[in-house]
Amino acid sequence: MSDATRLPRIAIAGLGIESSTFSPARTEAPAFHPMRGGEILDRYAAFLGEGTELRGAAEWHPALVGKSLPGGAATAEAFQTLSDEIIERLAAMPELDGLWYDIHGAMTVEGLDDAEAVLLARIRETVGPDVLISTTMDLHGNVSRELAHLSDLITCYRMAPHEDHLETKERGVRNLVERLASGKGRPLKAWVPIPVLLPGEKTSTRIEPAKGVYAQVHDAAAQPGVLDAAIWVGYAWADEPRNRAVTVVTGDDEAAVTAQAERLARAFWQAGPDFDFVAPVGTLDETVAAALASAKHPFFISDSGDNPTAGGAGDVTWTLARLLENREITDAGRTVIYASIPGPAAVETAVAAGVGATVTVTAGAAVDDVHEGPVTFTGVVHSIRHGDRDAEIEVVIRVGGLHVIVTKLRKPYHHEHDFTDLDLAPRAADIVFVKIGYLEPELYEMAADWMMALTPGGVDQDLVRLGHHRIRRPMLPFDAPDFEPDLHARLIPASNLPLTGADE
Template sequence: MRLAVGGFQHETNTFAAQPATLADFTAPDAWPGLTRGADLIDAVRGINLPAAGFIAEAFATGDTIAPLTWCSATPSGRVTRAAYEHIADLLLDDLRRERHLDAVYLDLHGAMVAEHVDDGDGELLRRVRALVGPDVPVVASLDFHANVSEQMLRQASALVAYRTYPHVDMTTTGARALRCLHLIRSRPPRRAMRQPPFLIPLTSQCTLIQPLASIFDDVVRRERGSVISLNFTPGFPAADVDDCGPAIFAYGSDATAVARQVEELTNDIAARETEFALEIHPIESALAELTRTPATRGRPIVLADTQDNPGGGGTASTTSLLKELVARRMRGVLAGIICDPRAADRAHEAGIGAAIEMEVGAFFGNTAGVAGETPIRGRCHVVALGDGKFTATGPFYLGSRMELGRMALLRIDDIHIAVASRKQQAADQAMFRHLGVEPQDFAVLVLKSSVHFRADFGPIARRVLVVAAPGPNIADPASLPFTKGRGAVRR
């Protein structure tokens, strides 16, 4: 087959203040910046991304790739109208120039919200469908946290979602999407979807622990016979849109079998709703746990600063948790990744070995920031410097060619703070090794992440404490001011 391949990814926290601008999609960070045409293939090659998996599988099966536009941006507030329309136009213009296509594949997130469009992914699929017509298969891969809408289901021939969180299966999901496309190319599949009437906190969605570990074993078991693709997306709960929340959807050749598997899986998940209860520690509680369970170097305790996780729309710059650790003169602490280009620049100007009075953190760009959050002020020792360019080695970011701008390792007493000029969640040990430190050598790790850190840091952690420090990525959906969808219904 001759297959068009493109992508447009954003996970939108509608309660976060910082919007996603065109510059955020253009600049590389953990993943490539906006790429068009033939450059797309090399840009994603070897990275744990769905597009990379789809392309590799297509080459293995003898298919031909017609590359379009691909881009992504770190989760944040809504995508600006200008950015959304510009990127959508690029992708559609690329698609319009292609001839004799057998199918279209899109690498999407599924929880993109623009300033003027609540269902950003559904609207993009609608425009693609209008361009290629009803007979050309359109298949998309979706993130685990997709908020799947009826429009997305209706406009796509098939949607295939990740099955792991941390997302270690992005490449294999792209390959699954290609295999699904081969199965449906000659005959449009039957489909069904159900949306359970509740929201699941982000930190309760980890597939390394229950209940999702066994639920996804069940998903794989049920995908058999005439049911060619069965998916469960727990949803991205920080989005005030009609379709925010979990979805179970499937495709196959037998409508009865497809509907039955969706219905049974939905009922099983609904029966386990109470198992998704949020487990999170206020700062005082987390530090008390550190006292009760003394941390030791070599098997660090991880404090997950989930509400400022940039992977969920956080700023990666709040300081309340770090300030408490500094005030208590905690020892053996490594924290990151703090987004503060001002601090990184000051460190580079001062040089390694310098000790300077400076401010760290509470960098919010042109937005109002997070109420009550102010920088850490004190005497910082510049321990190491980096250019922010390195290759990730952990299971989630595997192969990503990071470009985080100027980076620095700062020390206040025995607390080391890794600072970068671009925000990226701390989900890969290479982020710290770039600055010459080994995370396992510390007693406490403070990570700006919710769940993805578990893929690389979990094996070395003695214990994980999810901490409720200030930030825009509110952990408890029940505390968010929903006006739409399931969040509003259950208030």
């Protein structure tokens, strides 16, 4: 087959994690569960599986994709090891036409401020200046000017919670395939940094103003001369100069991409004072009191400060220690679930004792002991489960009516089966505590009512209390909203041209 008639060759690579710089945890290479070759196509089977349109539209060359549960910063060694393997695999491939760079966008690496751009620069150097690169991201990622420059096409989710994550990835791949087929080459990109840094719990697209702001993204992307449009909220729990909201609009018409990027940036900035929490919030005591007084069950409470899917260590015991001391919570006549606390030794003790045995165990605070030390409690082993991808082993220890889920390794609890697999019935519970911020879709559907407890941890919702000192200022909510931001679009040249000017 001649070069004129062959299918385009497209590689796939990327590393993804949300990393809190305020968590003492560190993330090693195995946590990324790196996939290679056909495993990668299986991961994206919804649109790259055998028989799909996109699968047949190109010759696919999967390199390595690694995705980790959010946590602390990745170690320099982990990043180097995984990056080196990506580069080695790409270097061994035939000449490429395109590359899909699938990342999260909030990866912090020890000693680096813009890890995704650092890796992409190495990729660009390896595959050459003429390969078109499409980058897909989480809207809670960060887009430095360098990352936007190194990407030819770039997009992110338009929903939080991220119910459109597969749709977004497919869009990024389709944009790449269609761009290669068109022969048009590199599009223009208009990039606008917005001096706002907010947690996802204040920018959920379930409610206004984010709902209305993000609705404008679809309209912007549909304008003549525009290929794609996106708003990144940014990642609130890392202290790096790149962390802030950003808009990027991609297309072939300079006036159109400029106008739409500025339009979206103004909409986000103007909505700034109205962004608020997606649920009623309160102190732990206030949320517990509301749940105990409520006739609506199950009543969900988010233990938000140690949310492992936002970058928390997952082993902060501050909330659990107080629940164990609260006799209304441990009352045997009430059913309360707490998800969860890591405790390898506690799990080992429970497994050895077996279901029905009474055990005394100690768990938590092995990583993040800033707010509270390990907790020791006595209870009955309710259930044991082996083989979970994240936790490996899970046990439930019942203290009166309080069912504490203890894991060998940390795990998020987002699905009903996460509970029912442990012989727990969350729909029948009085109160369910989950280490999370806004409730993921299945939990949201289950909850008769819910509140978010403003608890301490590596992803504390009180950003000012955390103490950022390296972000660009002025920035909301760290400074008074009495300044006028520069929201004009910066046009970014094609990625095979040098980038000039500051990342501002």
